[in-house]
Amino acid sequence: MKVTVKFLGALRDQVGAAALPVELPAGATYRDVLDAITPTVAGRLPVWAWDPSRGAFSRRMLVSLNGGGSLTDETATLEDGDEIVVVLPLGGG
Amino acid sequence: MANGFVGKVLFVDLTTGAVSEETRDDAYYRKWIGGTGLAVATILERTKADIDPLGPENMLAFTTGPLTGTGVYGGGRYTVACKSPLTGAWADSNSGGTWGPELKFAGYDGLFVTGAAATPVCIVIDQGKARIVPADDLWGMDTYETEDAIQEKLGEPGSWTVTCVGPAGEKLSLLAGIVNEKGRIAARSGVGAVMGSKKLKAIAVRGGKTGRLPVADKEGLREIQKRYGDELKNSPFHQGLTAAGTGGATSFLLSIGDCPTDNWASTGTDAMPTCDNLDAAKMDVYKLKSYGCHTCPVRCGALIEIAEGPYATDGEVHRPEYETLAALGPNCHNDLVEAIIKANEICNRYGIDTMGVGGSVAFAIECFENGLIDAGDTGGLELKWGDPVAMVELTRQIGAREGFGAILADGAKYAADQIGKGSEQYAMTVAGRAIPFHDPRLSPAHGTHYIADAQPANHLGPAPMSALEGGTALGSDPLLQTDGTSAFGEWEKKPDLYVRGASFYQLLSSAGLCALYAQFYAPPVAELIAPVTGWDIDWAEGLTAGRRILTARHAFNAREGVAHDSFQLPKRFLDPLVAGPAAGATPPPFEMLREGYYEAMGWDAKTGWPTDKTLAALGIA
Numbered sequence: 001m002k003v004t005v006k007f008l009g010a011l012r013d014q015v016g017a018a019a020l021p022v023e024l025p026a027g028a029t030y031r032d033v034l035d036a037i038t039p040t041v042a043g044r045l046p047v048w049a050w051d052p053s054r055g056a057f058s059r060r061m062l063v064s065l066n067g068g069g070s071l072t073d074e075t076a077t078l079e080d081g082d083e084i085v086v087v088l089p090l091g092g093g
Numbered sequence: 094m095a096n097g098f099v100g101k102v103l104f105v106d107l108t109t110g111a112v113s114e115e116t117r118d119d120a121y122y123r124k125w126i127g128g129t130g131l132a133v134a135t136i137l138e139r140t141k142a143d144i145d146p147l148g149p150e151n152m153l154a155f156t157t158g159p160l161t162g163t164g165v166y167g168g169g170r171y172t173v174a175c176k177s178p179l180t181g182a183w184a185d186s187n188s189g190g191t192w193g194p195e196l197k198f199a200g201y202d203g204l205f206v207t208g209a210a211a212t213p214v215c216i217v218i219d220q221g222k223a224r225i226v227p228a229d230d231l232w233g234m235d236t237y238e239t240e241d242a243i244q245e246k247l248g249e250p251g252s253w254t255v256t257c258v259g260p261a262g263e264k265l266s267l268l269a270g271i272v273n274e275k276g277r278i279a280a281r282s283g284v285g286a287v288m289g290s291k292k293l294k295a296i297a298v299r300g301g302k303t304g305r306l307p308v309a310d311k312e313g314l315r316e317i318q319k320r321y322g323d324e325l326k327n328s329p330f331h332q333g334l335t336a337a338g339t340g341g342a343t344s345f346l347l348s349i350g351d352c353p354t355d356n357w358a359s360t361g362t363d364a365m366p367t368c369d370n371l372d373a374a375k376m377d378v379y380k381l382k383s384y385g386c387h388t389c390p391v392r393c394g395a396l397i398e399i400a401e402g403p404y405a406t407d408g409e410v411h412r413p414e415y416e417t418l419a420a421l422g423p424n425c426h427n428d429l430v431e432a433i434i435k436a437n438e439i440c441n442r443y444g445i446d447t448m449g450v451g452g453s454v455a456f457a458i459e460c461f462e463n464g465l466i467d468a469g470d471t472g473g474l475e476l477k478w479g480d481p482v483a484m485v486e487l488t489r490q491i492g493a494r495e496g497f498g499a500i501l502a503d504g505a506k507y508a509a510d511q512i513g514k515g516s517e518q519y520a521m522t523v524a525g526r527a528i529p530f531h532d533p534r535l536s537p538a539h540g541t542h543y544i545a546d547a548q549p550a551n552h553l554g555p556a557p558m559s560a561l562e563g564g565t566a567l568g569s570d571p572l573l574q575t576d577g578t579s580a581f582g583e584w585e586k587k588p589d590l591y592v593r594g595a596s597f598y599q600l601l602s603s604a605g606l607c608a609l610y611a612q613f614y615a616p617p618v619a620e621l622i623a624p625v626t627g628w629d630i631d632w633a634e635g636l637t638a639g640r641r642i643l644t645a646r647h648a649f650n651a652r653e654g655v656a657h658d659s660f661q662l663p664k665r666f667l668d669p670l671v672a673g674p675a676a677g678a679t680p681p682p683f684e685m686l687r688e689g690y691y692e693a694m695g696w697d698a699k700t701g702w703p704t705d706k707t708l709a710a711l712g713i714a
Contacts (some may be wrong), residue, residue, distance in 0.1 A: 088349070
């Protein structure tokens with residue numbers, strides 16, 4: 001199955017791509033996605049965006065699945081066509 | 094009465110004492126929406142060009158939108174607008190709490206005040222009846238004392254909702270705001286000085302048992318509100334706001350170069366490793382309770398109290414928000430959150446903008462550190478980075494307009510005019526308005542908005558522009574879509590996104606929704622306005638209304654001769670950032686982006702003045 005990890009705003013420039021398509025076997029989890037993109041993003045994203053000790057996006061990043069709430073559960077099972085969006089939170093009062 | 098509106102606005106002339114009301118019909122509101130739209134339409138029509146902002150001819154508008162007080166989530170805002178005495182340009186400032194809805198429940202969609210009283214007065218609006226009452230006894234009181242005194246003075250304490258100025262507004266500080274409920278503040282552009290110049294101490298409103306405005310389609314509203322509520326509930330950003338308010342991530346914003354240190358001289362964690370002392374969680378020990386504005390489920394506010402010690406508060410006070418934490422924290426190289434809580438209380442009591450105060454204090458420290466001023470100028474105060482005691486004392490002096498604070502009370506630009514010696518290089522303002530504490534070099538949308546909007550250095554408006562720029566759609570409508578752009582490139586693609594983003598924000602704000610909702614989530618504004626008003630409004634019409642309001646604000650500036658190419662970021666912003674995603678990069682070409690935005694809006698590319706063709710197309714006389 002195919003899952004897309006989309007980077008918005010400044011993260012897009014950091015990664016050097018607006019989106020990374022990831023091919024995974026059926027039943028893959030969010031952890032599997034993180035492992036699959038690690039070789040690409042770990043060297044490009046700084047520590048405020050990518051936590052190398054966890055091999056995951058920094059807890060400060062907003063990560064959503066298909067436009068829904070925050071994606072933090074690494075055991076969450078994904079489906080073909082899912083879109084993971086990563087945002088650098090900026091702005092506010 | 095139109096659905097979502099009372100259908101009446103109130104005019105008060107404080108020179109003559111005349112109080113009159115006028116009706117506004119559905120077509121008028123459909124054109125101007127409410128809030129800033131209602132204010133700019135009225136001010137353009139009823140005031141003359143080139144008036145003294147602190148003179149009696151300036152009109153001070155208090156306006157609400159169609160969603161205000163209708164039960165729609167986030168519909169608790171009101172707008173204050175006038176000609177700014179700080180910038181000489183258009184001013185609209187905004188506040189939450191419950192005063193805006195209560196004004197509508199009391200019988201009016203808006204209040205427009207002109208003239209100036211000979212002696213201090215209050216305007217009292219009680220269930221559809223307005224009157225002017227003497228307020229000599231309130232003059233000199235801080236905003237907390239004023240609120241309490243009015244509740245007693247008018248009878249049935251607790252039944253009134255009050256907005257007022259403190260000593261800063263009375264003394265015409267150009268940083269003065271208008272404070273409701275002891276800490277919600279329409280803070281910026283000197284609106285409090287305009288109120289003070291009219292000798293108008295306070296406006297007390299009471300709606301009685303009304304409690305809600307009629308809506309056209311209750312079932313339709315219920316349906317969209319449920320979806321809206323679910324989206325809000327699931328939004329991680331709003332979950333963060335509920336947990337910690339807007340100041341939950343100050344140290345993070347410093348780490349990515351968004352939050353400045355030392356009067357914008359630096360940024361990044363290395364510049365101030367102890368900044369995490371200022372994250373809102375560090376204030377939990379002082380927290381008494383969370384609270385929300387009218388019909389807001391997010392509840393990002395909190396009341397706190399420091400019971401003892403050098404920064405003990407005088408009872409319960411509002412928790413500082415991000416801009417305040419940044420302004421009086423890293424920007425002054427201060428990492429003591431208790432000092433910021435105290436300074437925030439002082440600002441709220443005196444009725445003064447914390448962002449402007451933080452900018453002024455940091456300016457003064459940098460002047461002192463560089464030998465442009467000394468203790469002889471400051472009345473003995475030794476100013477240096479990271480001195481919380483001096484920061485709090487200087488804040489008090491600014492609020493009271495006394496000592497060296499009198500020099501700083503109109504902001505860094507005017508202080509530099511008095512100090513001279515090249516000190517203007519340390520005034521981090523656009524046209525006198527302090528730069529908001531989100532670095533423009535990190536967000537081209539923010540930087541462009543800071544110099545392109547009718548109200549310079551405005552930080553809440555650019556969020557939808559930034560969202561579209563970053564690749565986030567503002568809704569499902571085709572007009573709200575985006576392919577995104579590189580944050581730091583693809584400049585030619587941005588103006589169209591900025592036009593739609595800025596128009597979206599004006600619609601949202603003029604409808605009466607909270608600007609914070611727009612920071613990381615795009616509320617279904619047009620979809621909410623439709624069932625409330627009964628209009629068959631779609632996004633094409635909604636964005637056109639937003640563009641009309643933006644254009645009218647610029648038409649106001651054109652009338653006043655304010656050319657927007659005079660709005661410039663300080664030279665410090667020509668240097669690359671030293672931390673975060675933009676570290677080392679050449680800052681965005683803000684002036685080129687502004688010209689592109691103006692052209693896309695149908696305004697003159699240099700001055701920002703709307704063309705006759707654009708004015709005619711949008712129905713602006």
